[in-house]
Amino acid sequence: MNNIPELKVGIVAVSRDCFPESLSVNRRKALVEAYRAKYDGGNIYESPVCIVESEIHMVQALEDVKKAGCNALVVYLGNFGPEISETLLAKHFDGPVMFIAAAEESGDSLTQGRGDAYCGMLNASYNLKLRNIKAYIPEYPVGTAEECADMIEEFLPIARTLAGLSQLKIISFGPRPLNFLACNAPIKQLYNLGVEIEENSELDLFEAYNKHAGDPRIPDVVTDMEKELGEGNQKPEILPKLAQYELTLLDWVEAHKGYRKYVAIAGKCWPAFQTQFGFVPCYVNSRLTGMGIPVSCEVDIYGALSEFIGTCISMDAVTLLDINNTVPADMYDGDIKGKYEYTHQDTFMGFHCGNTCSRKLSSCSMKYQMIMARALPEEVTQGTLEGDIAPGDITFFRLQSTADNFLRAYVAQGEVLPVATRSFGSIGVFAIPEMGRFYRHVLIEKNFPHHGAVAFGHYGKALFEVFKYLGVEEIGFNQPKGMLYKTENPFG
Incomplete structure (x- = not known):
């Protein structure tokens, strides 16, 4: 790191x-x-x-x-x-x-x-x-x-x-994709926190990428990628382009961090990225995050900020996942019920296309991005890292500025269960005590976006103290039974 x-x-x-x-x-x-x-x-x-x-x-x-x-x-x-x-x-x-x-x-x-x-x-x-x-x-x-x-x-x-x-700069590329207001947030609170931000066009990034064509360092990066992926290297033909993109980002960081010592990136990944670059950036994002440079998807600036906070606290790779979908009832009944002390509503699936560091996956393979390939030629959607997230303790958290420029945060500890997801992307079956109530009365009630940062371990105590120190007035957490949320109906 x-x-x-x-x-x-x-x-x-x-x-x-x-x-x-x-x-x-x-x-x-x-x-x-x-x-x-x-x-x-x-x-x-x-x-x-x-x-x-x-x-x-x-x-x-x-x-x-x-x-x-x-x-x-x-x-x-x-x-x-x-x-x-x-x-x-x-x-x-x-x-x-x-x-x-x-x-x-x-x-x-x-x-x-x-x-x-x-x-x-x-x-x-x-x-x-x-x-x-x-x-x-x-x-x-x-x-x-x-x-x-x-x-x-x-x-x-x-x-x-x-x-x-105090020494962080967040570098972003491009506006958020269309129909993606969820991660839209005022940047004023970044300055209030002492964080700098450099906003760039994705066209600037594309120009820098093209200038790295034929970079003599590309073969060495490809070799490193091959070593990391092993048998999961299912799209070897795309590795040179991914290596070129990785070098573009790393060089941009060095050239643009200015007087700041540390950097996080909020990157663009769709809709025009695939057709113009010819790949998706997920695997490269996962590699940079593994180096200690968090990269959020979909120009999620506060997601990148949250990832950096988690990296500093855990001194380990973090990830950014959608709080995505429910665990099907038959899957819960067959793989979880009676084996773990979680109700069905305590469980959910955390997912993103392929941005999670390979060290945090049980196994991985580099493939094409299935969702994007439904509307685009498969060859321009290659570059996503897929695999089930390794089981173990996790902390789900996020620091967010609301649309009216109010800082909110949440922290919830839980675990990734050793349950096969039977799905695609970087994905895991998560269990957080009282998740259903937390989902309704913190995540929905307080208007948090669907992206959550994940640290691999229980770091709730340190995160809570950091948010308090930063002056976050509302810090949500998964309250235990008998401790009602302000908006929770006491009559059930």
Whole structure:
């Protein structure tokens, strides 16, 4: 994954001048030791310059973590803490910041050894709000050295995502296809999130593609594709064109990302793409996503944004799927009922033409795109990657701007079942607890499009915290039985 931040987290301890500084010094040392004993520890930096008690100390600590190359910060209240200096530290640090605090160690040290950080965290949170400073505060932010070490570890994917978004550019090609208003959304919220966007015509892309004809790198890319596809290479004649297109996109990214470090792509794939390029881009999209450069289908800009968020959190390939169709009753009865604790309405099929990374498929083959081939010659619809999605834990999620420029998100954890789909495309049988209610009262009620991002693992906690940090006011989730949605009829 070469398209997401590498984190270096600075740990700065703070102390109120009327409390023993040694409390913060010793507790910081214990925290760092606990983290390094439990986790790798190579991505954290213990700032030795000073314990922050004043604004002057704050400047010194800030310069130190910047010099050390830190792009995320943990402000650690070893005791009550100086509410002004510690919040100014967060204000002037250019990156995500977490506040945590030390619990008391022993009933035998509650005189000179009492730190009152539990109280100090309240003042820190008040001052952060007073100054309009964003900071991440864990669900329960006070703990022992070992517990605070766990908080830092949970902060890493959140910090990595926030750092990535601050340096992200989304590159799009073409307007959405006709009859595709579902993925239409204002781009104003991208700028509010600190994300840049470069919108291009698909004609610009076509020109760049034609200029790559005969590129000497094409044979090497073809060889790599052949190795990846193996026996699934059922359309070998189209590989040179796909390789040419892949090089076009990669070169465009390098030439156009400008001052930004990270890129996601919202690409065009129909209706004129096939007839003009002579193939469909699905397999290439899957390969770039596997490299850590998410590519959304159908110029879904917020889909690309969601995929990038999932990539940063999971440090793995993600995919974008249609929340597509129901599982037929006979299939549910034969393959799911009695074997898994899911109702029929908990299940559905997630599908897209062929954009899912081959690593996330049980097996794969590169074929033609069946839906498009119903209206076009088959030879111009080649290039889609088909296969059942590998079973395992997943998180379905999306960040979306509504038509009236309001940010909404949803997160739902579930799994892909080991059930043969008997269908085509990149597809899987998904199960999410209480999916039927979630589908009606979040996805439909809140006007989400049919595209959802999929991370391969359970990452709901980190995603929820990222969305909170970004200021998303409505975050939907699959509420359990007995917890009614606002629009849910209590009479059933």
